[in-house]
Amino acid sequence: MKFNTQFIPSEEDSNTRKIATLISIVLYLFTLLLGYSPINYFLISGLVIIQLYFLITRSQESYEFRNNQLIYTFLFYKKTIDFTSFSLKNGEYKDSYKRKSNGQLIELYNQDKIVCSIKDVHNKYVFDEILSYLETNYPEIKKNEDFKISYLEKSVNVIMLLISFFLLVFTISLYIENYHSNKIQNYDTIKGHLAYQPEIDFSGKKKNRKEYLIFKLKEYPQIKFNLQYEKFIKINGYEFVKTNHQNNVIEFEIFKEDNDYSIKKLAQPYFSSHFNNKKIISIRGLKYDNQNLININPQENNNESYLNLSYFFIIATAIIIIHSLYYLSKILK
Numbered sequence: 001m002k003f004n005t006q007f008i009p010s011e012e013d014s015n016t017r018k019i020a021t022l023i024s025i026v027l028y029l030f031t032l033l034l035g036y037s038p039i040n041y042f043l044i045s046g047l048v049i050i051q052l053y054f055l056i057t058r059s060q061e062s063y064e065f066r067n068n069q070l071i072y073t074f075l076f077y078k079k080t081i082d083f084t085s086f087s088l089k090n091g092e093y094k095d096s097y098k099r100k101s102n103g104q105l106i107e108l109y110n111q112d113k114i115v116c117s118i119k120d121v122h123n124k125y126v127f128d129e130i131l132s133y134l135e136t137n138y139p140e141i142k143k144n145e146d147f148k149i150s151y152l153e154k155s156v157n158v159i160m161l162l163i164s165f166f167l168l169v170f171t172i173s174l175y176i177e178n179y180h181s182n183k184i185q186n187y188d189t190i191k192g193h194l195a196y197q198p199e200i201d202f203s204g205k206k207k208n209r210k211e212y213l214i215f216k217l218k219e220y221p222q223i224k225f226n227l228q229y230e231k232f233i234k235i236n237g238y239e240f241v242k243t244n245h246q247n248n249v250i251e252f253e254i255f256k257e258d259n260d261y262s263i264k265k266l267a268q269p270y271f272s273s274h275f276n277n278k279k280i281i282s283i284r285g286l287k288y289d290n291q292n293l294i295n296i297n298p299q300e301n302n303n304e305s306y307l308n309l310s311y312f313f314i315i316a317t318a319i320i321i322i323h324s325l326y327y328l329s330k331i332l333k
Helices: 016-033 041-057 127-137 154-178 229-234 256-263 304-332
Strands: 002-006 060-065 069-074 077-082 085-094 100-110 113-119 146-150 187-193 199-203 210-217 220-227 249-255 280-282 285-288 291-294
Touching (some): 002 127, 249 256, 256 280
Parallel strands (some): 220 280
Antiparallel strands (some): 002 060
């Protein structure tokens, strides 16, 4: 006897997928109008994730009973479980939002050992049919026991897996793109006339607020050159802005990559381009009025921030994927 259902059955209108696809395409086109690249990894991933979600959730899930065996099939996954009897339990389920609900649980036994659990929260459209079939064809072990089970909804699992997978691909690619063993950091010198008096701005929240200086050069009107907090303190930024510097000549040392990608507009590595703000450049060295106010720090590395970001997301997404796979594996446990 074989019982088929969708992995995540839905009572909603069959046009849901079409509507979701249309909305996602409209949002994609809208983001392009905001200046995003049409091949932006996150935009394309979003479109693909929506289609994969519907493909997975509408795929057939099969429970086949044959010769004291349960053969579970879903997509490319197949599991065969030998059993001789079953029991039915009543109890309490708690979902990922800590919401509680009453439900039932079928446990399959091989001799005296539990080999499989079928939960009505995961299989509500075929649970009663499976129970009726088992009651007709297999001996029931009477158990006066209640259960309490925490579970993660299939839909949440699928979404977490898909998003985590695409993030993992991105971060591993970002790491590979920026990892260069024993890399020597190169710098370029930018010289120009101050278009305006340097301005003080702030980053962070009130308790951790940090100052930085913004410079604008006449030769590069579209670019903001930022002097970050540590360097702001070195030149005593508040005293620096008290003097009028407009139209004066100033020199900045910046990462060669910033000059290549933000000023010269050369093609940037694909994955790194998602994080590069091409209108803001951090100042690494500063020369003004024939004085070196800020010297280059040889320990600074343009790729370090990308590598640290990659480390964090690789670990985080790997944990989420393992967590989701664990709960998916518990569907029949």
